Amino acid sequence: MTDPWEDRYSPELRDLIVEFTERLAPGAGDAPTPTPAPGQSTEAWRQSIVLARARADGSALQLATAYAAVAARTLEHGEPQPAGADVEVSWELVPTDGGDIQVRLYRPRNTASVPLVILVHGGGYWMGGGAAGFELNDDLCRALVREVGVAVANVDHRLAPEFRHPVPRDDVFAALVWADAQAERLGVDRDRIALFGISSGGNLAASAVQVAARRGGPHVAAQVLQCPSLDLSFASARYADRIDPSVMAGARALAEIYAGDADTADPAISPGLSPDLSGLPPTLFVMADFDYLVADALAYADRLEAAGVEVARHSYPMTHTIATPDVYRRMHLETAAWLRGALA
Secondary structure (H helix, E strand, O other), rough: OOOOOHOOOHHHHHHHHHHHHHHHHHHOOOOOOOOOOOOOOOOHHHHHOOOOOOOHHHHHHHHHHHHHHHHHHHHOOOOOOOOOOOOOEEEEEEOOOOOOEEEEEEEEOOOOEEEEEEOOOOOOOOOOOHHHHHHHHHHHHHHHHHOOOOEEEOOOOOOOOOOOOOOOHHHHHHHHHHHOOOOOHHHHEEEEEEEEEEEEHHHHHHHHHHHHHHHOOOOEEEEEOOOOOOOOOOOOOHHHHOOOOOHHHHHHHHHHHHHHOOOOOOOOOOHHOOOOOOOOOOOOEEEEEOOHHHHHHHHHHHHHHHHOOOOEEEEEEOOOOOOOHHHHHHHHHHHHHHHHHHOO
């Protein structure tokens, strides 16, 4: 596969990419097929999804462990803070049309009402959930509690292809409705709720925020879209001059996993194409310079700004998933600072 950014990588980032690729590529496996293969039973197809997801989630957990080791040997920010008594963790169930979904709730101990950040994990619409998702995002959730002074709800939305659009998006919206309704019990301020979506979770978060705006609530005070997947149609700018067939094939497969045979130009599936951007909250775009999705994020940011939405753009020399520890730390600190201001 040709890498269009290879000559722009710093030596440190290039070494990380090589290290992680060599460690993880053999065990990661491929994405599941969007539908059963010819002659494959539905049950066998579902079992193949379970296996593919286990491999992918295991690989992601290995990457997190490897990254922690790299950070420990390269960062000079002192010892990481312990999981510790300053963060209270509980489990909640959010009712949806298809049954309850799990939320892991983090909040500062012994505090009155605080803002809430609803975290929507990534994973190409089909992985990164369940126990793996809770573990992968645990450090981020705790850091947001400590550094922003918020509660964080890590939402385990259902995954494609077993649950295609609109189910994952509707799960995220259900979590927003639940948080608004349960704010007093949860000790959070219903007027200061933000959504934070990562990668495919950026799509689900952006779409849920648009649904809330169209329906007149619940109120969303801010949204953070980190390396978001906002346009699953192939009229997207990121494909205009892209020649690598493996990029196109992978993108089409993920779009089909999430959308099935629905029209991917539908703004409900591609929120970056929504014609109505009125009433949307202040938005932070956290973007990777070396990411095929960045063109769509920039296009959506420009359209939001033209519609009168307050927009901030933070960009970093990283790939969609890999950054040097110093860059990652700077990204986190600047995101936390923006959230503190947006939710003040």
